[in-house]
Amino acid sequence: MIAVITAVAVIGVISVLIGVLLGILAEKFKVETDPREAGVRECLAGSNCGGCGYAGCDAYAHAVVFEGAAPNLCPSSDKNKIGEVMGVCVLEKARQVAVVKCSGNCSNTRDNYVYGDETDCRVAYLAPGHGAKKCAYGCCGLGTCASVCPYDAIKIVNGLAKIDREKCMACGKCVSVCPNRLIEIVPADAPYTVLCSSRSKGKDVKAACDVGCIGCGMCARVCESGAISVENNLARIDYTKCTGCGKCAEKCPCKIIRFNGKS
Amino acid sequence: MSFLTTLFLGIISAALVNNVVLSRFLGLCPFLGVSKKTSTALGMGAAVIAVITLSSAITYLIDHFILRDKLVYLRTIVFILIIAALVQSVEIILKKKIPSLYKALGVYLPLITTNCAVLGVAIDSAQKNYTFAETMIYSVGTAVGFLIAIVLMAGIRERIEHNDIPESFKGMPIVLVTAGLMAIAFFGFKGTIG
Numbered sequence: 372m373i374a375v376i377t378a379v380a381v382i383g384v385i386s387v388l389i390g391v392l393l394g395i396l397a398e399k400f401k402v403e404t405d406p407r408e409a410g411v412r413e414c415l416a417g418s419n420c421g422g423c424g425y426a427g428c429d430a431y432a433h434a435v436v437f438e439g440a441a442p443n444l445c446p447s448s449d450k451n452k453i454g455e456v457m458g459v460c461v462l463e464k465a466r467q468v469a470v471v472k473c474s475g476n477c478s479n480t481r482d483n484y485v486y487g488d489e490t491d492c493r494v495a496y497l498a499p500g501h502g503a504k505k506c507a508y509g510c511c512g513l514g515t516c517a518s519v520c521p522y523d524a525i526k527i528v529n530g531l532a533k534i535d536r537e538k539c540m541a542c543g544k545c546v547s548v549c550p551n552r553l554i555e556i557v558p559a560d561a562p563y564t565v566l567c568s569s570r571s572k573g574k575d576v577k578a579a580c581d582v583g584c585i586g587c588g589m590c591a592r593v594c595e596s597g598a599i600s601v602e603n604n605l606a607r608i609d610y611t612k613c614t615g616c617g618k619c620a621e622k623c624p625c626k627i628i629r630f631n632g633k634s
Numbered sequence: 635m636s637f638l639t640t641l642f643l644g645i646i647s648a649a650l651v652n653n654v655v656l657s658r659f660l661g662l663c664p665f666l667g668v669s670k671k672t673s674t675a676l677g678m679g680a681a682v683i684a685v686i687t688l689s690s691a692i693t694y695l696i697d698h699f700i701l702r703d704k705l706v707y708l709r710t711i712v713f714i715l716i717i718a719a720l721v722q723s724v725e726i727i728l729k730k731k732i733p734s735l736y737k738a739l740g741v742y743l744p745l746i747t748t749n750c751a752v753l754g755v756a757i758d759s760a761q762k763n764y765t766f767a768e769t770m771i772y773s774v775g776t777a778v779g780f781l782i783a784i785v786l787m788a789g790i791r792e793r794i795e796h797n798d799i800p801e802s803f804k805g806m807p808i809v810l811v812t813a814g815l816m817a818i819a820f821f822g823f824k825g826t827i828g
Contacts, residue, residue, distance in 0.1 A: 378708055381700060385712060389719040396723050400730040 408436045410456035416447040418521040422542030446540045447522075466559035467541035469524075469534050473510040473553050474566040474582040474627055477530035481505045481579060491515050496550035505579035508569040510553055516545035536631070562615035563608060567627045570603040582627050590619035590628055641771055647827045648775025654751045655783040656813070656820040661751030665784050666809060668742045675788035677735045678742065679781030683774070685724055686752050689717045690773035693756040694766055713756045714747075721747045751780055786816065 412432035419427035423444035425434055434440035435457065442453050443464040454460050486495060486503040492511040495502040502511040512530035524538035525545060532545075536559070546554045553568050565584060569576050573585030586604030598612035599619055606628065608619075620628045652658060655665045661682075668678040693713050701708055725743050728736045736743065746752060755776050759769040790812055799808050 377705065381705060381708060382711065382715070385696075385715055389715060393719060393722055393726075397726050400726050402729055402733075 405436055407456050408432050411435050411442075411453055414448045414452045414456070415445055416540075418447075420521040420540065420542035420544060422446065422540055422544075467556050468536050468539045468559045469541055469543070469545055469554050470557050470564050470566075470631075471510060471516075471532045471534055471554050472564070472566055472568045473508075473531065473551075474629075475504060475506055475509040475531065475580045476528070477512075479581040480509060480530075493548070493550045501551065506569055506571070506576070506583060508551055508553075508567075508571070509580065510551065515548050515550075516554060519544045519548050558610055561608075561610045561613065561631065563613065563617065563620055563628050563630060565606045565608055565628050567625075568605065570605050572604055576604075582625055584627055585625060587624060589622045589624065593618045593622045643827055644768070644771040645775040645778065648772050649779035649782060650820065651823040651827055652776075653779040653783055653820050653823075654754070654776045655780060656817040657824075658754070660754045661749045661780060662813075663745060664742050664749060665780075665787060666806070666813070667745075668739065669784050669787040669791055669809075671738075672785060672788040672792060674735075674738045675784045676781075677732075678739060679777075679784050681724055681728070681739065681743065682746060682749065682751070682780050683777040685717070685720050685746055685749075686755055686773050686777040686780075687770070689713075689720050689752055690756050690759060690769050691766075692716055692720070694759065694764075694769045697760045698766075709757060709760060710753075713753055713760075717752050717756070718747045751776065783816070783820075787813065790816075 409432075412428060415428040415432060417428050421427065423431045423440075425431040425440070428445075431440065431445065435442050435453070441464075442457055442459065443450055443462060446464065446466060450463055482503045483500050483505050484503055486498065490513055492502070492513045492515040495511045495513055501507045502509075504511070510531050512527055512532065514525075514527045514532065516532050517525040517527055521542065521544065522538050522540050524535045524540075526533050526535070532554075534545075534554075541556050543556060546552075546556060551568065557564060567582070567584040569580070569583045571579070571583075573587065576583035576585050584605050586601050586606070588601045588606075590606050591599045591601050595616065595618070596612050596614050598609045598614070600607055600609070606619075608628075617630065620626075620630060648654075654660050655662065664678055664682070669675050693716055696712060696716065697709065701712065721744060724746070725736070728739075728743065755773045759772050764772060787809075791809060794808060794812070803811070
């Protein structure tokens, strides 16, 4: 019993002494920090997604206060509060969202083979034909993008990645992990997007998938503002020119140009 | 032997013959982690010298006056406490006085706490029943040995950085191979001092 008490007493006394000494030292060598840095940091999400281009939320808050970084780079932050902390008016940056440019789910795309139970698209991509689906450009549907999303905005629905536009903060993490480069960051107010990335010839696309771009060019012909071009058998919309008339979506024989929000 | 000879031989023995990193394989974490640039490595070495010297002095006093007879079983935990506190104070002082070094050392500065070289020196000299003077010689020698090893390593790493290294050896593997070769070189000191 006495041994226990001595042990506790010795450790206790030493710890208290150390605590007091460290406290005094910390007070003596205090480093002045800018309260604005903590204020800005509080307005950020804290998920360290890196969408702003800095190492994390702490680094971005530091950059806003001391390096003059733009205060509106974080889409999930409260801009008014950051403005109050910094004493400036912060304008909302045009919101962006990620879009998966593929429509081929399990029911409208045919498979080359059964791949087995791979759980990472980057592994499946190494297999012949870039995964089990007949289309070499399509979504593998194994959810690597969903697993890296810090905002839980991506779900795999019927073998195809779906992005929740409300939750997406356009950080770009999914863009960089997708082996097929299917995901693109587009303006949130872009009315129409081409939901296919296949650069195969029309006949091959049809053989693989019911909802693939065959590169017929119908959309480019009906577009009045010249926003659509077809390159490498794939239609592409220039969002700066698109007026949102919707003629392309009407004409598209494969129905892969779709109005956003109803995909 | 005169005092000076003992001092000299003690330091040489601790720094080179029984080099803490390359012969006894203690403190490998900062040795590999902070040896990318010579300037940072120097800073790390200096911080380790300060921590080891101070911690062995304080642990010697505590061991000698409180723990020696009946409380030997408390050695490890008390030593760890003291080392952690010292590292914390070094961190606080560095943050105020040399912020650039504080930033360069980054996470490796608090990791001196778990640098087994520091605890190793304190426990080793307590177990070998060194006198205070011997403890100090031993600890300064060991710390200088750490500085020598980490600065040499940083110098080599700066040179091999742009070399044409086979793909599979890039990064840590080539560093570990280098460390192994350095350990073999330091093995050459074995036997020079009884």
